Structures are given as structure tokens and as C-alpha cells.
Amino acid sequence: LAAMNPDICRERENATFNTETLTNMLDGSAEKTRRRREIESLVINDPDFQHDDPNFMSRSERYDAAVKKSSQMIMKLRDYGISDPEEIYFYKRCVHRGFSEPLDLHLGMFLTTLLNQASPTQLDTFFTPAWNLEIVGTYAQTELGHGTHIRKLETTATYDPSTQEFVLNCPTVSSIKWWPGGLGKTSNHAIVLAQLYTLGKCHGLHAFIVPIRCMKTHQPLPGVTVGDIGPKFGFEEVDNGYLKLENVRIPRENMLMKYAQVEPDGSYLKPPSDKLTYGTMVFIRAMIVGESARALSKSCTIAIRYSAVRHQSELRPGEPEPQILDYQAQQYKLFPLLAAAYAFTFVGQYMSDTYHRITGHINQGDFSQLPELHALAAGLKAFTTWTANAGIEVCRMACGGHGYLCCSGLPDIYVTFTPTCTYEGENTVMMLQTARFLVKCYRQAREGQQLSGTVSYLNEQQRLQPQPVSSRPTVVNINDLASLVEAYKLRAAKLVEVAAKSLQGELQRSISQEDAWNNSSIELVRASDAHCHYVVVELFAAKLSEISDTAVHSVLNTLALLYALHGITLNSGDFLQAGLLSVPQLSQITQRIKALLVEIRPNAVALVDSFDYNDEMLNSVLGRYDGNVYESMFEWAKRSPLNRTEVHESYYKYMKPLRSKL
Numbered sequence: 001l002a003a004m005n006p007d008i009c010r011e012r013e014n015a016t017f018n019t020e021t022l023t024n025m026l027d028g029s030a031e032k033t034r035r036r037r038e039i040e041s042l043v044i045n046d047p048d049f050q051h052d053d054p055n056f057m058s059r060s061e062r063y064d065a066a067v068k069k070s071s072q073m074i075m076k077l078r079d080y081g082i083s084d085p086e087e088i089y090f091y092k093r094c095v096h097r098g099f100s101e102p103l104d105l106h107l108g109m110f111l112t113t114l115l116n117q118a119s120p121t122q123l124d125t126f127f128t129p130a131w132n133l134e135i136v137g138t139y140a141q142t143e144l145g146h147g148t149h150i151r152k153l154e155t156t157a158t159y160d161p162s163t164q165e166f167v168l169n170c171p172t173v174s175s176i177k178w179w180p181g182g183l184g185k186t187s188n189h190a191i192v193l194a195q196l197y198t199l200g201k202c203h204g205l206h207a208f209i210v211p212i213r214c215m216k217t218h219q220p221l222p223g224v225t226v227g228d229i230g231p232k233f234g235f236e237e238v239d240n241g242y243l244k245l246e247n248v249r250i251p252r253e254n255m256l257m258k259y260a261q262v263e264p265d266g267s268y269l270k271p272p273s274d275k276l277t278y279g280t281m282v283f284i285r286a287m288i289v290g291e292s293a294r295a296l297s298k299s300c301t302i303a304i305r306y307s308a309v310r311h312q313s314e315l316r317p318g319e320p321e322p323q324i325l326d327y328q329a330q331q332y333k334l335f336p337l338l339a340a341a342y343a344f345t346f347v348g349q350y351m352s353d354t355y356h357r358i359t360g361h362i363n364q365g366d367f368s369q370l371p372e373l374h375a376l377a378a379g380l381k382a383f384t385t386w387t388a389n390a391g392i393e394v395c396r397m398a399c400g401g402h403g404y405l406c407c408s409g410l411p412d413i414y415v416t417f418t419p420t421c422t423y424e425g426e427n428t429v430m431m432l433q434t435a436r437f438l439v440k441c442y443r444q445a446r447e448g449q450q451l452s453g454t455v456s457y458l459n460e461q462q463r464l465q466p467q468p469v470s471s472r473p474t475v476v477n478i479n480d481l482a483s484l485v486e487a488y489k490l491r492a493a494k495l496v497e498v499a500a501k502s503l504q505g506e507l508q509r510s511i512s513q514e515d516a517w518n519n520s521s522i523e524l525v526r527a528s529d530a531h532c533h534y535v536v537v538e539l540f541a542a543k544l545s546e547i548s549d550t551a552v553h554s555v556l557n558t559l560a561l562l563y564a565l566h567g568i569t570l571n572s573g574d575f576l577q578a579g580l581l582s583v584p585q586l587s588q589i590t591q592r593i594k595a596l597l598v599e600i601r602p603n604a605v606a607l608v609d610s611f612d613y614n615d616e617m618l619n620s621v622l623g624r625y626d627g628n629v630y631e632s633m634f635e636w637a638k639r640s641p642l643n644r645t646e647v648h649e650s651y652y653k654y655m656k657p658l659r660s661k662l
């Protein structure tokens with residue numbers, strides 16, 4: 001075993017807090033950390049789950065290996081008796097080393113949609129076979145022609161009372177289902193979102209369970225055309241698919257009927273809210289917030305550990321080359337992202353808790369908090385994925401040339417993560433959904449209604465009217481987190497007002513609501529962004545009050561300040577325009593940020609160690625815990641398929657004959 005790299009050892013000795021304490025806090029408790037590690041080691045020490053480097057495999061081999069692992073995983077989860085959803089998730093994440101896999105849609109959306117939208121009788125019929133993987137399903141909503149605007153989806157489900165069946169059709173090319181994960185080759189069922197027609201009337205989008213492949217032979221059923229949509233930017237393990245349905249008949253009982261219903265004679269019973277069909281999307285959006293934290297914390301782990309062992313250039317003439325982590329510019333790239341990774345971890349926990357709390361109420365028949373849940377999940381999904389997406393690239397480039405190698409792990413993190421900005425609701429579209437809610441709340445507050453929850457700040461609109469800077473004694477205290485939270489709140493209030501006024505102004509030019517909305521999109525997206533930014537800063541600050549360990553508290557407080565101040569510098573125009581900040585304060589903030597970078601420097605490696613990514617999970621030669629990067633890069637390169645022979649066959653086929661001809 002090679003010795004630990006001395007630079008990275010020194011980093012760990014210099015930390016001012018106990019890594020394990022922080023890891024326990026991130027997991028929820030010491031017991032939870034123990035259990036997570038136990039589950040991870042079950043996978044890592046399992047010979048069936050030895051991980052061949054996918055970079056040296058073809059797409060078909062990667063799909064094959066992923067299906068093999070998933071099948072074994074299901075057996076082993078049974079054998080070990082792991083049934084807690086969180087524990088299943090740890091196990092699964094470790095089995096697939098963070099890659100997406102063909103059963104993702106079955107586990108994440110097919111089962112979830114059944115649980116939330118099937119009637120009790122339907123659950124009896126479908127859930128157990130689906131849980132036992134006899135039924136393997138996907139969530140088939142998006143079509144070639146429409147992903148965002150789902151009201152315009154064209155697939156139809158027409159009720160035939162004479163046989164008590166629905167007849168499904170994709171009548172046009174643009175109505176072919178396109179994208180669903182696991183649809184191409186893996187699934188034998190799909191939850192298909194289709195326009196419901198009964199007794200000659202269209203009732204909009206509803207969910208149907210459609211068998212697509214024979215349960216015995218796995219051949220496509222009559223009327224079903226199904227396949228893989230081809231190679232993508234990433235997601236190579238996943239058979240995202242197409243599906244064309246032609247006069248496919250399913251029993252009446254296959255429409256999910258917990259809320260809306262079609263009776264045997266074809267009469268239609270309305271759901272209590274027509275947005276309940278969209279529930280699974282809200283769930284996944286809420287979960288994606290935590291994924292943003294993971295993608296960013298992994299990338300920071302790689303870039304910061306590597307920056308601690310990499311030496312380059314001269315800082316002072318004649319002295320040894322410094323660790324690149326000692327360059328202020330390097331710290332300025334990485335530490336704000338590290339702070340964001342922590343912020344998003346806490347926001348992810350909050351979003352998951354909030355989802356479960358409000359879904360609990362919905363299951364009791366109380367739908368009152370659904371609009372806020374939707375607005376929050378949509379906005380935070382967009383806000384955190386945008387930041388993490390850009391941040392992964394910053395981390396990769398901060399590793400110089402070696403970041404471009406697949407063995408750095410960063411390209412895979414990027415291509416796996418970047419579609420979160422698009423799927424489950426395109427980010428701009430999601431921001432506009434949040435804005436719709438914010439503008440509505442703003443108007444309600446204006447009319448004197450008392451708002452609660454994350455938008456309660458809009459109640460204070462009168463008090464919030466920004467005054468000229470000169471008439472205020474102090475604007476914001478840049479050393480005080482509570483004061484920064486307040487500034488973010490005021491900025492959000494201001495930008496919501498700007499957006500609402502833009503709408504109002506447009507309407508006064510007597511154009512339609514819809515055109516006014518389109519002409520105000522820039523302001524609307526910015527309002528949502530500011531609202532989400534406020535929520536994130538607020539939650540980070542709130543988290544600090546829960547931390548009892550003083551050393552951990554101190555280092556997280558530094559990170560929270562950095563997160564808040566860095567966000568102000570990125571959006572300084574807003575804060576200046578709103579009169580929340582003075583010009584001299586801007587340069588004070590830069591000075592303060594520099595001081596915070598210096599404070600964080602000795603703890604940087606310990607802060608990424610606390611995320612506790614096992615080397616097997618991180619899958620990065622640059623991010624190795626022991627810091628021995630060059631040796632393992634050289635070993636990895638030797639395994640490149642091009643190196644299987646000393647002389648490649650192309651030499652004999654092309655170069656050698658060419659030489660004799662010239």
C-alpha cells in the first residue's frame with residue numbers, strides 16, 4: 001500500500017474541527033453515518049458489484065452491466081432485508097457508483113405514481129408485481145413534439161363502454177413518446193400520460209398503466225412500437241426510449257383512479273384538484289435539490305483534494321512551487337462552490353422534509369399547501385441545478401488539463417447531472433412557475449391578505465419600500481449573517497415588485513395577459529431567482545442555530561458568510577439598485593471575502609472529507625483520499641483499450657501501405 005501523500009496529510013492535521021462530527025451532522029446522527037457506511041461496504045466488498053471502468057466499455061456493454069447489477073441488487077436488498085427507502089437509495093447509489101441506470105424510472109417514478117395515484121384496489125393488483133420486478137415500468141409523458149407544455153400532449157386514451165376498455169393511440173409523429181428512461185429495452189409496462197376521451201368529451205391529461213411487452217417473451221405487444229432513442233450526451237447506461245401506440249386496448253381498471261374516475265358506463269368523475277396528476281413530478285423535483293448538493297459536493301471533493309496535492313508555478317522566487325490551493329484565485333473559484341455545496345445539502349434536507357410533510361396533508365385531503373409546495377420545488381430545483389451545473393465545470397477547469405480526463409471523474413459527473421436542468425421541468429419554465437406563484441402572492445398581500453410560509457415577507461410590502469440610501473442609518477451589516485438574510489429578503493421583495501410592476505405596465509398598454517407575461521419574463525425569472533436565493537441563505541443561517549459543536553459551528557458560519565457575500569457580489573446591481581448596499585460597501589465585501597478565503601483555507605480538505613465519499617463512490621484519480629494521483633493516473637492510462645497492443649492495427653492497415661505508396 002502506497003503511503004499517504006504528505007501534503008494531504010498535513011491538510012488534515014491542520015483542520016480546526018473534527019471531520020467525523022460534521023459527517024454525523026450531515027447524515028443526521030452518528031448512528032445514521034454508521035449505517036450508511038455499513039450499507040456502502042456491503043456493496044463495495046461484494047464481488048458481484050466489482051466496478052469495471054465504464055470508460056473502456058461500449059454503450060451496449062454498459063447497458064448490459066447496469067441491468068446485471070440492478071437485477072442482483074434487487075435480490076440482495078431482499079436477502080439483507082433492506083426496505084427503508086433511504087437505505088435502498090444508499091445501496092442503489094453505491095451499486096451504480098452515481099450513474100443513472102435502467103431501473104431509475106421504475107423505482108423513482110413508476111412505483112411513486114402507483115403509490116400516489118392508484119386506488120386501493122389498483123394498488124393490490126399492481127404494486128406487489130411491480131415491487132417484485134415482474135412488472136417493470138417507466139413514466140411515459142414527454143412526446144417528440146412536447147415536453148414542457150403537457151396540456152398539448154397528443155396521445156389519446158378513448159373509452160369504449162362496449163368493452164369497458166381504453167383505446168390508446170399516438171396519432172401523429174409528434175405524439176410518439178420520446179425520452180422515458182428504461183422504456184427502450186427494459187420495461188414491460190409504462191405509465192402513459194394521455195388525453196382522456198369519454199362519451200365524446202376530452203377531459204385532459206390522465207395516467208394509464210399500459211402493458212407494452214409480453215410478460216413471457218418480452219417481445220413488444222401488438223400495436224406497440226418501442227425502442228431506444230440512441231446515444232446521448234451521457235446517460236449511457238439508460239435506454240431512454242420511444243413508444244408509438246396504435247389501437248392498444250387496456251382494461252378500464254388500468255386508468256389510475258385514486259382521484260379522477262371513469263365509471264363503466266363512461267361517465268367521468270372529476271378529481272378534487274386537476275394538478276394531482278402532476279404529483280410525481282413535484283416529488284422528483286424536490287429530490288433533485290439533494291442531487292444538486294451531491295453533484296457539487298463530489299466535484300468540490302475532487303477539485304479541492306487535487307488542489308492540495310498539485311504544485312504549480314512560483315509564488316515567491318526561489319521557493320518551492322506552492323500547492324495550487326494556495327492561490328487566492330483558485331480559492332475564489334472553489335470555496336464559494338464548497339459553501340454552496342453545504343447550503344444545498346441543508347436545502348435538500350429541508351425540501352425533502354417539506355415534501356413529506358405537505359404530502360401527508362394532501363393524503364388527508366388538505367390540498368391548501370399544494371401551490372406553495374409546487375412553487376418551492378420548481379424554483380429550488382431550477383436554482384440549485386443551475387448553480388451546481390455551472391459549478392461542476394468550474395471544478396473541472398480548476399483541475400487544469402487532468403480535469404479533462406475521464407479518470408478525473410468530473411466529465412461523468414457533469415454529463416450525468418446536467419440533464420437535471422432540463423428534465424422534470426425545464427429550468428426557465430420552472431422559474432416562471434415559481435414567479436406565477438410569487439406574483440399571485442404579491443397581489444394577495446397588496447389586497448391585505450396575510451401570507452404564510454416562505455413568502456410571508458411579501459406581507460411587509462409597505463415597510464419594505466426601499467428608501468434612498470442616504471436616509472438610512474445602516475443598510476446592511478456585512479459581518480452579520482442575520483443582516484445578510486434580511487438583505488436577501490429585501491432584494492427578493494424588490495424584484496417580485498419589479499416583476500409585478502412590469503406586468504402591470506404591460507397591461508396598461510392594453511395588451512393581453514399572456515403577452516404581458518411574455519414581455520415580463522426576464523423580470524419574472526429574476527424575481528424567482530432572488531426568492532430562491534433568499535430561501536437558501538435563510539435556511540443555511542437557520543441550520544447554524546442547530547449546531548452545538550463550537551468548532552463545527554465556527555467553520556460553517558464562515559462558509560455561510562462566504563455564500564451570502566459571494567452571492568451579493570454576483571448580483572451587486574440588484575442590491576445597489578434596491579438601495580440595500582452602498583458602493584463603498586462593495587469593496588468592503590471584497591475585502592471580507594478575501595479574509596474568509598484565508599479562514600477557510602486550513603479547513604478546505606477537512607470540509608470535503610466530511611462529505612465522506614468513499615473512493616469507490618467518488619471514482620476519481622484526482623480526488624483519491626490518499627492523494628496519490630500521478631501513480632494511479634499512469635495505471636489507469638495503461639488500461640486504455642488503445643494500449644492493448646503495442647502497435648495498433650490501423651498502422652498495418654493504413655499507415656504502412658501509405659508509406660510504401662508515397
Ligand SMILES: CC(C)(COP(=O)(O)OP(=O)(O)OC[C@H]1O[C@@H](n2cnc3c(N)ncnc32)[C@H](O)[C@@H]1OP(=O)(O)O)[C@@H](O)C(=O)NCCC(=O)NCCSC(=O)CCCC(=O)O
Pocket residue numbers: 104139141142147148149150151181275278279281282370371374423424425426429433436437440
Ligand atoms: C409547465 C407546466 C407546469 C404548465 O402546466 P399547465 O397545466 O399548463 O399549467 P399553467 O397553466 O401554467 O398553470 C396552471 C396551474 O397549475 C399549477 N401547477 C402547475 N404544475 C403544478 C404541479 N406540479 N403541482 C401543483 N400545481 C401545479 C400552476 O401553479 C397554476 O396554478 P394557478 O392557476 O396559478 O393557481 C407543466 O406543463 C409542466 O410541469 N411541464 C414540465 C413537464 C415535466 O416536468 N416533465 C417531466 C417528465 S418526466 C422526466 O423528465 C423524468 C426524468 C427523470 C430521470 O431520468 O431521472
Ligand SMILES: Cc1cc2nc3c(=O)[nH]c(=O)nc-3n(C[C@H](O)[C@H](O)[C@H](O)COP(=O)(O)OP(=O)(O)OC[C@H]3O[C@@H](n4cnc5c(N)ncnc54)[C@H](O)[C@@H]3O)c2cc1C
Pocket residue numbers: 105139140141142145146147148149178179180181235240419422423424425426427428429432
Ligand atoms: C436525460 C433525460 C431523461 C428524460 N427522461 C424522461 C422520462 O423518463 N419521462 C418523460 O416523460 N420525459 C423525460 N425526459 C423529457 C424531459 O422531461 C423534457 O425534455 C423536459 O420536460 C423539457 O421539455 P422539452 O424537451 O419539450 O423542452 P422545450 O420546452 O422544448 O424547451 C426548449 C426551450 O424552450 C423554452 N421554453 C419552453 N416553454 C417556455 C415557456 N412557456 N416560457 C419560456 N420559455 C419556454 C425553454 O426554456 C427552453 O429554453 C427526459 C429528458 C432527458 C434529457
